[in-house]
Structures are given as structure tokens and as C-alpha cells.
Amino acid sequence: MDKDLNFKLTRPDKSVSDFVESFWLLHNQSDQDKDIVVLPDGRLELTFSKSEAEPFHIVRSGIETFPSKVVLKAKTLMFAISFKLLATEYIFQNVVSNLLNYAEYMPLNFWDFTEKDLENFDGFCEKASKKIHSLLPKNIDERKQKLFDLIYASKGSLTVKELSQSVYWNSRQINRYFNQQYGISLKLYCNILRFRGSLDHIAQGQLFPESHFTDQSHFIREIKKFSGVVPKELLKNKNDRFIQFSVLDRE
Structure with a gap:
């Protein structure tokens, strides 16, 4: 992998694994933008990111059905939660049909996450796990x-x-x-x-x-x-x- 790109992935604990596939970080440590292609993988993403060009923001994306070209801005730091499909109905309690091949900005205080949470990946994973655990349904179809x-x-x-x-x-x-x-x-x-x-x-x-x-x-x-x-x-x-x-x- 490109030495300027740092990637790390952590699997969730069993208590939330029906709804979360993984937590991951991607850091473009270079001063240069990177042209990348995002492939369809069947996951739903909630990403928390910032770069030199963009302030802290939170984005939720739906299922992708085709490859999309993306510019990963210089110094972009991104923490993310990859969700399984059941999360839409039981964690977010809504549908994502409107997010097919699309993404939406979430409120900056969503789930009480702030830019400070991008300082420590392990802490981010722990905080996210606790929040998701608090939203777990009592029953699943x-x-x-x-x-x-x-x-x-x-x-x-x-x-x-x-x-x-x-x-x-x-x-x-x-x-x-x-x-x-x-x-x-x-x-x-x-x-x-x-x-x-x-x-x-x-x-x-x-x-x-x-x-x-x-x-x-x-x-x-x-x-x-x-x-x-x-x-x-x-x-x-x-x-x-x-x-x-x-x-x-x-x-």
C-alpha cells in the first residue's frame, strides 16, 4: 500500500457485531491529494473526517452499486464505522433507500462526536461501541x-x-x-x-x-x-x- 496512506481496521466486539462490521481509519499523510476509486462492498458507512481543505464533518453513505472516483484530500484523517444492513432499521431506525449511491451530511454533534474524537482511534472505537450498544433493540425479527x-x-x-x-x-x-x-x-x-x-x-x-x-x-x-x-x-x-x-x- 502507498506509504503515505495509513490504514487500520478493528473488528467490533460480539455485543454489536450483528450491526457493525468494523471500525477503521484512513489517513492521507501526504501533502498531495490522492486519486482513489471506491468499490461497491455492500457496507453502509458513517465517517468522521477532516483535512487541511475541509473542517470536521460527519457523513452517512448508503449502498454503492458502481465504482466511484474520489479525491482523498491532502492530510485527510478519516475515522469510520462500517455497518451491516440491519443497522438502518434497528440502530438508525430509518430507511436508506434514498442514499443509494449517495451520501448525506449529519449534524456536527451527531452521537456527541466532535473533532477531538479524531485524536485517538481506540478511544473512538470504544465511544462508538458504547453508543451503538445503548441503541440496541430488545428484539429483532x-x-x-x-x-x-x-x-x-x-x-x-x-x-x-x-x-x-x-x-x-x-x-x-x-x-x-x-x-x-x-x-x-x-x-x-x-x-x-x-x-x-x-x-x-x-x-x-x-x-x-x-x-x-x-x-x-x-x-x-x-x-x-x-x-x-x-x-x-x-x-x-x-x-x-x-x-x-x-x-x-x-x-
């Missing part, structure tokens, strides 16, 4: 819990029909829930997770499909759809522009 457990465990490789049969929930109803809550179909979400799961495979130089891709052309087509390039080009990762690919070995 068992069908939804099981559905997401299967989706994440399979890395998106199960079909909508298989998922529907496993949780005894009509596929049409599941898709209605996904579209209303997240602005995306279950099938497309699973495809994004399958793409994300293939990144480790590609990083090892294995440019052929795993079992859950139909064939080589299907594999290449899906990788290009979500990254904008073919697997071979993704592996090269010129200038570390595919930021998630660059930090794979640190996750």
Missing part, C-alpha cells in the same frame, strides 16, 4: 436476522430462492423489503457481496472464477461491472487507486 446471517456467511453466493426457502419468507416480500429499506434488490446486493468476496481471490493472483460464478466470461463481466476494469487490471492496482483492494491484507 428472527427471519431478518437469519436472512442476513446467511447472506453474509455465504458472501452472497446463495440465490434468492435458496435464501427464501431457508428463512420461510416469500422472495417477492423479501425483494419488496430490500427495495423499500435499502433501494436495491436482494439479488443485486448478493452480487455485490460476491464481487467483494472475489477480491481476496484476485489479490492472490487467481484470475479465474470461483464456483459461484457460471464461467470465465461471467466472472470477468461481474468484476468489470463493479470495479470498472477486468480482473487482470484490478490485480495490478496501479498507484493503489483501488483503495479497498490495497488494504485487503490488513483486514
Whole structure:
């Protein structure tokens, strides 16, 4: 990874792991802006950041369905919480269908976080965990819990029909829930997770499909759809522009 980019990731403790995937920091320590590409990964992000060009701000982003080019400003320091999808309904208690491929600024005092919280990553993780823990619901719909457990465990490789049969929930109803809550179909979400799961495979130089891709052309087509390039080009990762690919070995 680019020596000017510092990345660190921490997994949540079990008490909030149904809703939080990870806490992470990204620091562009250089005096130069960095051109990066953000790949779809099926996560919802709450980011707290500042740079020389921008004051402290908090942003919440929804699911991404295509690669997006971003300029990481010089001296940007970013702390973030990556949420699993259930968090929208049970932690934020709202929908994020309006945030598909989009992001919104949150109030500067959201969850009582301030610029000072960017001084210590471990302290940030502890504070965030306590806040999320205080918002945990008493009950979770068992069908939804099981559905997401299967989706994440399979890395998106199960079909909508298989998922529907496993949780005894009509596929049409599941898709209605996904579209209303997240602005995306279950099938497309699973495809994004399958793409994300293939990144480790590609990083090892294995440019052929795993079992859950139909064939080589299907594999290449899906990788290009979500990254904008073919697997071979993704592996090269010129200038570390595919930021998630660059930090794979640190996750």
C-alpha cells in the first residue's frame, strides 16, 4: 500500500457485531491529494473526517452499486464505522433507500462526536461501541436476522430462492423489503457481496472464477461491472487507486 496512506481496521466486539462490521481509519499523510476509486462492498458507512481543505464533518453513505472516483484530500484523517444492513432499521431506525449511491451530511454533534474524537482511534472505537450498544433493540425479527446471517456467511453466493426457502419468507416480500429499506434488490446486493468476496481471490493472483460464478466470461463481466476494469487490471492496482483492494491484507 502507498506509504503515505495509513490504514487500520478493528473488528467490533460480539455485543454489536450483528450491526457493525468494523471500525477503521484512513489517513492521507501526504501533502498531495490522492486519486482513489471506491468499490461497491455492500457496507453502509458513517465517517468522521477532516483535512487541511475541509473542517470536521460527519457523513452517512448508503449502498454503492458502481465504482466511484474520489479525491482523498491532502492530510485527510478519516475515522469510520462500517455497518451491516440491519443497522438502518434497528440502530438508525430509518430507511436508506434514498442514499443509494449517495451520501448525506449529519449534524456536527451527531452521537456527541466532535473533532477531538479524531485524536485517538481506540478511544473512538470504544465511544462508538458504547453508543451503538445503548441503541440496541430488545428484539429483532428472527427471519431478518437469519436472512442476513446467511447472506453474509455465504458472501452472497446463495440465490434468492435458496435464501427464501431457508428463512420461510416469500422472495417477492423479501425483494419488496430490500427495495423499500435499502433501494436495491436482494439479488443485486448478493452480487455485490460476491464481487467483494472475489477480491481476496484476485489479490492472490487467481484470475479465474470461483464456483459461484457460471464461467470465465461471467466472472470477468461481474468484476468489470463493479470495479470498472477486468480482473487482470484490478490485480495490478496501479498507484493503489483501488483503495479497498490495497488494504485487503490488513483486514
